[in-house]
Amino acid sequence: MTQILRNAVDSPPLTSRARWAVLAVVLAADVLDLLDATITNIAAPTITRDLGGGAGLVQWLGASYALALGVLLVPGGRLGDRYGRRRLFLTGLAGFVAASLACGLAPNPAALVVARLVQGAFGALVIPQGFGILGATWPRDRIGKAFSLFGPVMGLSAVGGPILAGFLVDADLAGLGWRPMFLINLLLGGAALIAAARLLPRDRGDASVAVDGPGSALLAGAMLGLLGGLIDGSDGGWGTRPLALLLAGLALFAAFCHRQRTAPEPLIRPSLLHNRGFTSGLVLGVLAFAAVAGLLYTVSLYLQRGLGRSPAGTALGLIPLSAGIVVASLACYRLIHRHGRRLVVAGLLLILAGCGCLALAAEGSAWALVPPLLLVGLGMGTCFGTVYDVTIGDIAPEEAGSASGSLNAVQQLANAVGAAAVTTVYFHTVGGGETHALYASLTAVAASITLCLSLVRLLPRKAPAEQHH
Numbered sequence: 311m312t313q314i315l316r317n318a319v320d321s322p323p324l325t326s327r328a329r330w331a332v333l334a335v336v337l338a339a340d341v342l343d344l345l346d347a348t349i350t351n352i353a354a355p356t357i358t359r360d361l362g363g364g365a366g367l368v369q370w371l372g373a374s375y376a377l378a379l380g381v382l383l384v385p386g387g388r389l390g391d392r393y394g395r396r397r398l399f400l401t402g403l404a405g406f407v408a409a410s411l412a413c414g415l416a417p418n419p420a421a422l423v424v425a426r427l428v429q430g431a432f433g434a435l436v437i438p439q440g441f442g443i444l445g446a447t448w449p450r451d452r453i454g455k456a457f458s459l460f461g462p463v464m465g466l467s468a469v470g471g472p473i474l475a476g477f478l479v480d481a482d483l484a485g486l487g488w489r490p491m492f493l494i495n496l497l498l499g500g501a502a503l504i505a506a507a508r509l510l511p512r513d514r515g516d517a518s519v520a521v522d523g524p525g526s527a528l529l530a531g532a533m534l535g536l537l538g539g540l541i542d543g544s545d546g547g548w549g550t551r552p553l554a555l556l557l558a559g560l561a562l563f564a565a566f567c568h569r570q571r572t573a574p575e576p577l578i579r580p581s582l583l584h585n586r587g588f589t590s591g592l593v594l595g596v597l598a599f600a601a602v603a604g605l606l607y608t609v610s611l612y613l614q615r616g617l618g619r620s621p622a623g624t625a626l627g628l629i630p631l632s633a634g635i636v637v638a639s640l641a642c643y644r645l646i647h648r649h650g651r652r653l654v655v656a657g658l659l660l661i662l663a664g665c666g667c668l669a670l671a672a673e674g675s676a677w678a679l680v681p682p683l684l685l686v687g688l689g690m691g692t693c694f695g696t697v698y699d700v701t702i703g704d705i706a707p708e709e710a711g712s713a714s715g716s717l718n719a720v721q722q723l724a725n726a727v728g729a730a731a732v733t734t735v736y737f738h739t740v741g742g743g744e745t746h747a748l749y750a751s752l753t754a755v756a757a758s759i760t761l762c763l764s765l766v767r768l769l770p771r772k773a774p775a776e777q778h779h
Contacts, residue, residue, distance in 0.1 A: 333444065335505050337460070346429060351610045353621060356488045356621055365737040371422070373727075376430065380434075390442060391519040392517060398439050404503055407495055410495035472632070591700065602694075603728035604751065608751040635691040655763065658759050698717045700769050733751075
């Protein structure tokens with residue numbers, strides 16, 4: 311917060327109209343990130359039919375973006391503190407648009423996965439700057455109004471993004487198939503970049519801010535090794551190469567953990583890891599977000615491969631889930647201070663119930679899937695809208711910013727691991743049929759959610775009186 315206030319004096323106060331324009335630019339960048347994090351859930355089968363790559367490409371499409379975003383999210387925020395948020399926002403957005411073009415023109419699976427990694431990396435430069443920019447441009451007594459728009463806008467994007475992707479794929483514009491869902495970022499991202507260059511206030515940054523480059527590199531190597539081994543093993547058999555990748559990933563992760571204990575400015579403050587409530591919430595969040603990220607991917611696969619739906623039909627079929635997320639998130643925003651971790655329990659139980667009902671309705675009509683998907687969505691909105699607020703319930707106020715950044719980064723890494731792990735279960739068991747593969751995936755998800763329930767009692771009982779995110 312001190313750095314935000316210091317940067318705020320670099321530019322004159324903005325008019326009310328200018329503040330709203332800055333908010334629109336920040337929201338546009340976050341919407342772009344959310345769209346590109348989810349579109350491959352819908353388009354993966356179409357992309358693999360066009361480029362090849364099989365199950366490995368399906369798994370890498372979502373995992374690569376989330377992996378790069380998660381690894382670089384905290385360093386991206388610190389780079390903004392060091393070099394100036396405006397500069398990093400513009401650099402990240404320009405790189406994101408260029409990487410989107412590379413995705414849309416990718417000639418083969420390897421080029422597409424690399425472009426997705428680059429896209430996620432530049433996204434990690436953009437996203438952390440948003441709240442800092444708003445904190446420097448909005449008065450403290452009005453910034454709550456700005457932040458209150460994020461929930462509804464992100465909720466609508468979560469619903470509209472997959473639908474847009476599905477219809478773009480089905481429309482086959484100019485015979486380009488799935489490519490326009492990436493190429494549209496040239497228009498959307500380009501407009502946001504021009505607006506950002508004109509509207510965002512200048513700030514100096516603080517050259518004394520440290521960035522743990524070695525720690526970030528170790529974490530990136532560890533995650534690439536673990537995901538590479540997991541995906542390679544599920545796609546080509548568990549021979550020497552996938553096992554070597556897994557071992558290399560584990561070794562690099564051990565080195566990363568050692569670095570966190572010895573680095574002067576580690577990615578996660580050691581004092582946070584000594585807090586039982588925070589550590590429990592971190593582990594619970596990893597398990598829950600990983601499980602549900604994998605669930606969303608496999609449900610999308612099943613709707614297309616098992617039930618023969620088109621990408622647009624799949625996107626429409628997932629509307630109940632997205633609607634449940636939006637409704638529950640908005641409802642729980644006002645309930646969290648009264649009910650605290652009980653909402654986390656309620657959300658996890660709703661997800662479990664939804665998985666059970668989904669297994670029963672898997673081979674039914676399109677309408678039979680609506681209640682299970684709505685239950686899962688309500689559970690996600692109830693749990694994920696509250697778990698991290700509760701997790702920071704008893705940490706010191708000065709640690710809130712570091713805690714929130716760490717939790718958001720871990721969420722993205724969990725999305726990457728979950729997408730790879732649960733789809734590995736799906737493809738490993740698909741020999742028994744698509745429905746059998748879905749049952750196996752649901753069982754893995756349910757086991758993870760059940761484990762989460764055992765951790766809830768270790769969380770703080772309540773969220774902090776003033777939320778910091």
